[in-house]
Every structure is written in C-alpha cells, then in structure tokens.
Amino acid sequence: MKLLVKNLDIASRGVLLNRADARSIGVLDGDRVQVMNQKSGVSVAAFVETTSTITPQGTIGVYRFTNDRLHLDDGNEIEVREAARPASLDFVKKKMDGGKISKEEMLTIIKDVVSEDLSSAELTAFIIASYINPLDMDEVEHLTRAMVETGEHIKFSSRPIVDKHSIGGVPGNKISLLVVPIIAASGLKIPKTSSRAITGAGGTADLMEVVANVEFSAAEVQKMTEKVGGVIVWGGATNIAPADDRIIIQEYPFKIDARGQMLASVMAKKFAVGANLVVIDIPVGQNTKVASMQQGRKLAREFIELGERLNMRVECALTYGDIPVGRSIGPKLEVIEALRVLEGSTEPNSFIQKSLSLAGIALEMSGKAARGTGMDMAQDILRKGKALEKFRQIIEIQGGDPNVKSDDIIPGEHQFVVNAPSSGYVIEMNNQSLITLARIAGAPHDPGAGILLHAKKGNLIKTGEPLFTIYAERSWRLQKAIEDGRRLMPILVEGMLLDRVPSLSEY
C-alpha cells in the first residue's frame, strides 16, 4: 500500500497508521510492517501503532528511529506492507524448546537485536529462554562473537592490551578510577569502556563524567589510548557490542543477569577493544550477584574458559562484596573519594586495597611485575603520584580540566546526617537499601546526590554519633530520602530497635 509520510519526533522504532489503513494492510497494533523508501531502495521493519485522527487515511506517521535509516521527508510517498516474520524467531523458539543454537543462528538473532528488528517482547523471550535453558559454552562463545561482530572493534598495533571488569552489585565500587591510571602509568594500555548505572547509584561512566567527557567513538578510544595509555569512557557511545545494552534493558524488570548473556557481554566488550589480558572482579556476598565462593569460583572458571576460546588470558579476583567499597556512594562523592586517594590519602582502606590487588594482578599477567609483586608495584605507582599524573592526562585527553582537585568537586548542597540511635557495633549494611536510598536522593541523574558512610560494618559507634549523611541536589528529593530511609534501614547498629509492635488494645 502506498502512503504519504508525516515525520513524528517520537523516539521509537514505530509507525503510526490510520486504523483503516492498518486493517487494509492486515496488521494490528504491535505487528510489524515493512516500510520502503522507494527512491533509495532502503527498507526497514517498524512496529505499528494506530490512530483514527492523528494521521488521516493515506498518511503514515514515521517515528524518529524508523526514519534513522530511511531519511524520508514529509509528503514522500512510500510503500508499506505487512512485514515478514524474522527468521530469528524460529531460533528463539528452538531455545525455548531446549535446543542448541548454532553459530549462524546466534548471529542472526543478534543482528536482529542490533537492528531492532525484534520487538522488546521477542527479545525478552530470547533472554527468558536462555535464562531457563542456560546457554552452554559453545552458545556463549557464539553469542560473544556475534556481539563483537555486530558492533565496532578496535585493533591496536601492539600488545598487550589490558582490561578489567567488575560484574557489579556492590555500591561504591569506584575502583576503575584507581586501577586504570595505575595500569596506564605502568606503561601498559587499558582502553576501559564502562557502563552507566541502570539499577545502581552510579556506573563508572557516571562517575568519570563528573570530571570529563565520556562519550567517544571507538576510533577516538583507540587514538586516546595510544596517546596516554588509558581512557575511561561510556561503552554505550562507542557502538562496541551494542547488542548488550538492548539485552540489559530487557533483563531489568526481572532483576536478572542471565549467566550466558553476562559472560558474553563482558567478554565481547573486552574482545572488541582488542584486550588480551583481562582481570575480572567478582564480588561475592549475600546482596551481590554471586552469593557464595563456590558460585564465584564456577563463574570464574567459565570466564577463563571463554577467554581461552577467544585467545584472551583471563584472571578473576573473588572480592568481598557484602558491604560497599569505600565510604561513598553516588557520582560526585565517589570521585571525591577516588581523587583524595590519588592525591595521597591513605583511607579508606577497603577501596585502596581492592584497587591495588586488581591492578597488581594485571601487572603480573603482563610481566611488568614478577609473580607476587604486582600489588607492591601498584602501590608504588600510586604513592609516587604517578597514578594521579596519569589520571590528569586521561581527564585532559577526554576534555576535562586536568587540574581538578578533590576539593573542587562540590556534592549536593542539601544534606541530612543520620545519627546512631543506640550505641553498639555496626552489624549490618544492606547494599540494596543503600543503593535504593542513593537513588531516591537523586543518584545517578543528580551527580551530587548520594550517601557518605561514617561508620562501616564492625565499627563501634555511640548513640548520637553520625552513621551516614544523605546528599541531594534538590530539597524535595532529600525529604523523600529521609522519609524512606526510616523504612529502608540500610545500616543496623547492634541493639537498635528494628520494629515496634503495638499491643492490640491498651488497658
């Protein structure tokens, strides 16, 4: 059917059909039509929404993402027909039925994911099927390679290329801000792409954005890394393994991180930037993604096996994930803490030790440091100010102010100190509640929002002493955080009243 174009600035891969036209074409809301620019010959599939008024019969509303490849102007005549069912649905079905997906089938699925030819429901089906019927290592390898192939890659002229990754789940995990400068200062190359928070209070990209630009193309990442040895950028802007972002968004409602997809997504990003030495941080703890050491070791072995299949050397560090890393949660607060350590502070210990351990592993893998001496070398680089110097170079090449100091960064002006209601040891810190509270206060969208911990698990604290401070950029968000904080109780002090149950009637 021929229809006239009316461009609509709606950020989705849809079209808006008059109901009569939809009926004629034989499609319902949510169905797919094939839309063809007859001049250029370019054709894309788009999802149908319908109206009786906004587009009259004979006219089609073309949403923004649909027009990204079509380049249609208002009034153009285009051909619209019912779209064929993507072949990848048959492969998704195969996985639902417990079958094994071949290399070619996996590539077809991931191509359709990247081109957005699968609806969010169809992609969800793939994720759920792979969650229930887990991908085996062959399928994970296929998925990894398909993710790499459907995005951009970087080829460095010399090796080794180092990379690190934390699988997440622990608040305040700002270690890349130390690890990357240390590795780069040692003379190694580390092109670190990182994520923004989806469910967290701040991804590494959100943190780095406090002091520099984080949106660069893959080519720019390569150029900058060649120059200063390292970068800390947002992976989402590079178009490296773009399938991953789409998969993660669909996993979000179910709070899952399907094992196969997780392995593939981490390793695809490392593979695509050309890394051949990779350190993986696996936080283990009740409130993280990996609950026990046993599970952590199993996951580590899988990362290592997948690395071997891809000709990458992988080492994994199982780390303590029950409580936050350091004392800060939220972009600006975390950057302040990291800068202070780079500037010479010897606190907080948990943050420094973890960062040095991971950097040390990479230094040993590369041969820069002898076995058993990597951490010392990392500490030396940090103490001598070489990591700070390198971090400033990285900030500068990413368009930030290289002279920024920790004191220049001002967190949210609205603050509330929560004091200990009773004396005793801090017996419990709930990662999830801390993240939730930081988000209610505005993190990561408001970079100054977050939580600063004054006591950590095991500390002895007296009644009335500060337990933590909530920071916010907007007073109403602070108010909401204060209210919800009472319910969330993210930190428990021994002897603290957990709840009070009133008697049914008072005599």
Added chain:
Amino acid sequence: MKLLVKNLDIASRGVLLNRADARSIGVLDGDRVQVMNQKSGVSVAAFVETTSTITPQGTIGVYRFTNDRLHLDDGNEIEVREAARPASLDFVKKKMDGGKISKEEMLTIIKDVVSEDLSSAELTAFIIASYINPLDMDEVEHLTRAMVETGEHIKFSSRPIVDKHSIGGVPGNKISLLVVPIIAASGLKIPKTSSRAITGAGGTADLMEVVANVEFSAAEVQKMTEKVGGVIVWGGATNIAPADDRIIIQEYPFKIDARGQMLASVMAKKFAVGANLVVIDIPVGQNTKVASMQQGRKLAREFIELGERLNMRVECALTYGDIPVGRSIGPKLEVIEALRVLEGSTEPNSFIQKSLSLAGIALEMSGKAARGTGMDMAQDILRKGKALEKFRQIIEIQGGDPNVKSDDIIPGEHQFVVNAPSSGYVIEMNNQSLITLARIAGAPHDPGAGILLHAKKGNLIKTGEPLFTIYAERSWRLQKAIEDGRRLMPILVEGMLLDRVPSLSEY
C-alpha cells in the same frame, strides 16, 4: 512532577514525555510512569515514549488507552512520577526459576495483564516461563479462575448450559454453524462465544459476521440465549476472560499455544458463560496443534480433570485433522457451505459427520438422547429443518436477515481455478499452506476471499480437472495468491512434479 496534558489519539497505553522531563523523572523509553488525575484521584501506569519536539518541556502527551480511565482534557495539570514495579513481576520471576505460583499470585499476575499494567515484554516473559516450565494442574486451575474473575460472567437461572470448543489448527472448521443450531433446536441452551482468526483464515466469529452482528455484551449474550436457546458471538466483545486475548497476541510471534494457558483459556470462557456440559473437539494430525492420538488423549484427560475441578462435565472428541473440514476455507465460502447443509444438502460428508458427532455427544451428555443415539437425534434435527429454523432465529436476534439463503451470499468476484497438472490420486493437502494461501487472497479481512476445494485427499483426478479455486475481493490479492500458490503447492497429486532442477549448463 506536574505536567500539562495534551491528548494524543494513539491506540496504546503510553505517554509521550519531553526528553528533559523524562530525565528529570528518571525514566527511559519503555519505563513505566504513574499518571494521576488529581481531580478524580484516579491513577494509572503508562509506558514512556520520548520526544524533543512534539510535547514541549512541561507537557505530557497522553495516549488514548492511557486516558480511557483517566478522562483528562487538554491543559489539565497532572502529577507524573516513576511508577513502582508491579509485584506480579516477582511471581513471573518465580516461575522462571521453576517455582509454583499460588492462587493469589496468579490472580495478581492476571489482574495486571487485564489492566495492561504489564508490558508486552513482561507478559511474554510469563508466557515463555510457563511454556518452558509447564504449569501444573493446580496452577492451571488458578489461572482459569483468575481469568474468569477478571472478566464478566453470566449466570443462567436454569441448567444445563452446553458449550463446545475446537482447539483449532484445521482450516474450514465451520462446525459451530451446525452444532449450535442443532443443540439449541433440541431445547438446550448454548451461549457460544468464539474467536476471530489471528493466524487462521476465518474464526467462527468472522464466519458468523457474514450473516449477523457478533459484537455483544455478556448481558446481551445471556438475554439472547434465554430467548432463542443459542448465539454465536465474538468473545472479544463480551469482556469474558479478557486476559486470554492479550496472552494469545503475545504467543503469536512464536507460534506457540502454551498448554497451561490453552487449557485455562478454553475452560475459563466456558466457565464464565455458566456452561456445565462441555464438548471439546481436539483435531489430531501432522499439521494441527496435536500431532498424535497419544498427545490428544493426554490433552483430553487434562481438559476433563480441569473440568472436574470446576464442577463442569467435559467430554472430548479426537477428530481427524490432517485435512480441511468440508471444501471451503474463508468466511463467505464457509457460510455458504454451512447454509447449504442446513438447507438440505447432504454434502460434504466430512463436515456433516463431524458436526453431527459433536452435537450428538452434547445431546447424550445432557440426557436429551440416550447413550449411542445422540448423533441420530442430531441428524434428525438437521434433516427436519429444525436446525435451519433455529439458525435463522439466531441470525435474527443477532440483528441479521433471517431469510438469508446460501445463494444470497456472493463470494469474491476475482477467481482463479487451479487445475490438476497430472492425473492421479490427491495424496497430500497441507493445512498450513491452504491457510496461508487463503490469507494471501485476503481472508479473513476480505470475507469473500478464500479457497474452494474441488478434490480432497484420496480422490482420483484427471489432468486438467479443477483442483481448487482461489477467491479474492481484490484483483491484486488474487494475483499475489496465484503467484504464491505455485510455491506453496497446498495440494499434491500423485505423479505431480514437485520441483524441476535445471542442469547447470546446457550443452
């Protein structure tokens, strides 16, 4: 955040936010916001799309289905915030993890399905999880009751109430057009709700719509059934078990009919109309939903057990489903065939025998006929013209012309006869290809489109004799059907050339 309303006539449960507002609220495309009409206090969740231009900052585009319960006018000020995650997602997750869903949890899920508080992706996750980790009979019962509870029901003052259902997959299965009038003519009540075709060439509702209105409320269905003994209406208009439609639409891309959902959906509709005697037609055959007699018997036992749990007597008929029922496929062609039989024609045998068998079972279950005599009684009702008379009453009460005759119904004017390319027996009829071909010709949207079979499996046919005729209402559709028919080859004659492979080079 307070925003001003701009109503947008787009048929979905969405809102259109300016990107800046979306960022402030902290939501991305596809996320959920809670939208509140502050005057009425009514609040609904809606899915976010974003724009930079169509709605300026401070204004929210409210799509039609979102406004169905809110009743907002342009310029109203409303409160919009990030919506809470529906609790039902935790229960979906439980099923993904192999857990068992309780009665209350199932009700929560289905309530969210009916109120469209779950996105299509989230509903898909529930369906895929139940497909891979099948619902047990307790869960199927919970699902059935939840489907009934979340829709309208009918309570008749007297029993028995008969109902029938075909689980589908066989083209040309117009038997309700005979079974319902026969049952009603016997003095029993049969309030038959039926479906429109989604993937088929014509559901019973599409067929009935050729001669009468099929869109009625549940209350009207009851009133009409009390008056004339039976109706044939579209279930989708009644709001009986509305969850079912939404589930079926999400199953469509994967071509699945998840066992638990199918059992529940059929039985919920029967239970909701108050039926206590139910006959289920299970077509068995290579190209239907049930491939073997063994599978058919298992499914039958499940229907019967579910019926017992709901205090309904169920009998199942395993029927021959390898080839179409009768000779016609497509709304008008099928109605013509059914009317001819009601008017006295004794052909086609397959259609008449199947209809009489199923009607006979219901007559025996009700006690109207003694065991073993139901089919004779059904035949008697048909032969004596009582079924025709009853069908006319049903047509009349549903607003159609009771005097309609088979010859009054004119199928598509564009026709093409496919002749046998060679002499021999008809060895193969492919249900799926026949349905596809009828759909390409325009069925069910164009009611005059379809296929008329001149020979059936096992018939001897001579070269040049007509094999089948394609009917269409539009010439371009006929052309497309003729072209595709060559590829689809829905009917094979012994000795017919299946393909011709040319030599690579001709010397």
